[in-house]
Amino acid sequence: MEYIAINGRDFYNMVVNASNRLAEESEFVNSLNVFPVPDGDTGTNMSMTFKAAVKEIENMDSTSIGDVSRKLAKGALMGARGNSGVILSQILRGISKGLEGLEEANVAQMAIALNEGSTAAYKAVMRPTEGTILSVIRATKDSALISQEKDVAEFLHEVTKAAKVMLDHTPELLPALKKAKVVDSGGMGLYIILQGMTSALKEDIEAEIKDIKISEGGLVGAISTEDVDIKFGYCTEFIILGDASKAAKFQDEIEPLGDSMIVVGYDDVIKVHIHTNDPGNVLSKAVQVGQLSKIKIDNMREEHRELLLSQEEIAKHTVAKEEVETKKYAFITVAMGDGISNIFKDLGADYVIEGGQTMNPSTQDMLECIEKINAEHIFILPNNKNIIMAASQAAEITNKDVRVIPTTSIPQGITCVTMFNGEANVSENEKELNEIMKSVKTGSITYAVRDTEIDGIEIKEGNILGLIEGKIKEVGLDKFEVSEKVLENMVDGDSELITLFYGKDIEEDEVGIFVSKLEEKYQDLDIQCYKGDQPLYYFLIAVE
Numbered sequence: 001m002e003y004i005a006i007n008g009r010d011f012y013n014m015v016v017n018a019s020n021r022l023a024e025e026s027e028f029v030n031s032l033n034v035f036p037v038p039d040g041d042t043g044t045n046m047s048m049t050f051k052a053a054v055k056e057i058e059n060m061d062s063t064s065i066g067d068v069s070r071k072l073a074k075g076a077l078m079g080a081r082g083n084s085g086v087i088l089s090q091i092l093r094g095i096s097k098g099l100e101g102l103e104e105a106n107v108a109q110m111a112i113a114l115n116e117g118s119t120a121a122y123k124a125v126m127r128p129t130e131g132t133i134l135s136v137i138r139a140t141k142d143s144a145l146i147s148q149e150k151d152v153a154e155f156l157h158e159v160t161k162a163a164k165v166m167l168d169h170t171p172e173l174l175p176a177l178k179k180a181k182v183v184d185s186g187g188m189g190l191y192i193i194l195q196g197m198t199s200a201l202k203e204d205i206e207a208e209i210k211d212i213k214i215s216e217g218g219l220v221g222a223i224s225t226e227d228v229d230i231k232f233g234y235c236t237e238f239i240i241l242g243d244a245s246k247a248a249k250f251q252d253e254i255e256p257l258g259d260s261m262i263v264v265g266y267d268d269v270i271k272v273h274i275h276t277n278d279p280g281n282v283l284s285k286a287v288q289v290g291q292l293s294k295i296k297i298d299n300m301r302e303e304h305r306e307l308l309l310s311q312e313e314i315a316k317h318t319v320a321k322e323e324v325e326t327k328k329y330a331f332i333t334v335a336m337g338d339g340i341s342n343i344f345k346d347l348g349a350d351y352v353i354e355g356g357q358t359m360n361p362s363t364q365d366m367l368e369c370i371e372k373i374n375a376e377h378i379f380i381l382p383n384n385k386n387i388i389m390a391a392s393q394a395a396e397i398t399n400k401d402v403r404v405i406p407t408t409s410i411p412q413g414i415t416c417v418t419m420f421n422g423e424a425n426v427s428e429n430e431k432e433l434n435e436i437m438k439s440v441k442t443g444s445i446t447y448a449v450r451d452t453e454i455d456g457i458e459i460k461e462g463n464i465l466g467l468i469e470g471k472i473k474e475v476g477l478d479k480f481e482v483s484e485k486v487l488e489n490m491v492d493g494d495s496e497l498i499t500l501f502y503g504k505d506i507e508e509d510e511v512g513i514f515v516s517k518l519e520e521k522y523q524d525l526d527i528q529c530y531k532g533d534q535p536l537y538y539f540l541i542a543v544e
Helices: 008-024 026-031 042-056 065-079 082-099 107-124 133-146 151-175 175-180 185-204 244-257 280-288 311-315 338-346 365-371 388-397 410-420 425-439 479-490 510-521
Strands: 223-224 234-241 258-266 270-278 291-299 327-335 351-354 374-380 401-404 441-447 451-454 457-459 463-469 469-477 497-502 526-531 539-544
Touching: 008 042, 008 065, 008 185, 026 151, 026 425, 042 065, 042 082, 042 133, 042 185, 042 410, 065 365, 082 107, 082 133, 082 185, 082 388, 107 151, 107 351, 107 497, 107 539, 133 185, 151 175, 151 185, 175 469, 234 280, 244 270, 244 280, 244 510, 270 280, 270 469, 280 291, 291 365, 291 451, 327 338, 327 365, 327 410, 338 410, 338 526, 351 365, 351 374, 365 374, 365 388, 374 388, 374 410, 388 401, 401 425, 410 497, 441 451, 441 479, 457 539, 463 479, 469 479, 479 539, 510 526
Parallel strands: 327 351, 327 374, 374 401, 497 526
Antiparallel strands: 223 351, 234 270, 234 291, 258 270, 441 463, 441 539, 451 457, 463 469, 497 539
């Protein structure tokens, strides 16, 4: 079948088929990651991001490609996980911009959309690196802009081939890929997406969303430091069809009526979630903003029971308003392990999002915590380089004042919370925290998940790895010997404090013996040790 132009339904089949393909191949994409440590793998992050995007369009009945692409981009934006997921969400956002307002798109218009996707991806990265997914999307749009094809299916086939050529070339652009004898994992993820989109048209596939299990590496969830007593009994969710610019004002109006509030505006839609004892009052304010859709009210005090209430029934549950006190500062941080989470909570963090190396929280996870906090200024500590972009994206979406401190490790995050000055103004604090985190030397002890060679060091699966500032410095067979060597590289004449956080896979008595040895070796330094309970990492180490 020839496609001179494609409409919203065609595009739906394309992206759903692509999502299914990516989910099926996610473990293969994960296997291309060069670094041998347990990490938030690219295939998992990209697939979960794309599944969130597709979920947003699952029940759409529009045949407008502009409408479908806009909703798809919104879903990707909110569901973006990890740096690769954020970049993918920006590609889809750019494509949506190129298709805006169109009922259907021909080859020339699809080329413009891919050009917008490439531009958005490069803008999302502060220091773009060639040999990555960025190179692949650039090659795709370059091919698109010079294509002479008239059939959209043949056009996609052509640009997908160009993407494959660039993907195969990525090892020449990144020495690490060449040494590991693999292509870029993010680029491979994008190539699989393009393949899925192409085959949907060429094979006339009527795609259905498949429930393909993707390994998540752990549950991501917000752990509140507040009491778990249910103060507001009705979980109220709905959509306002109206001017999204009114979202901030509406949020201020309903803020005193409950907690766990999320108000997100996007184009002509405002998505609202709030826990309240007065859903009738919330809805009566909402109808003044626009038409209501998808109203859902759950009685949280009655487990597993959903109540779809009419406005007359809602009115019976009206209670007095509760004033919500606004504090000046709040912290959201990311951590894995009960011990580390408890340390953050004891230091005053408002929310700890469960996540880290093997499970990168999404933009939506961040946003949910942001909207639950009633503070003038909110700081996010990602504590992992692969979470920073999702945190920054959440900060851009919300109307609240959110500052992301780009911490890349748990010790950096803990030091930032510890040294925070609640009396200083927000700009002074932001500047100070950015300086403080740089003063913390960070080490970590983990194990290799694959054979590889890094910087001339031969690594076998199962070896113990000692990392300093994320770079492998020691390889051995004993976790304590490797830990001691890492410390020897970290401690210098200016060092005063060593802090160890030990993981769930180490026995406490072993740790005690090791700490005693360190105290004898570093008699002039203070040595602190805490039970972190973190998975995958035997030790997280800070030297200050």
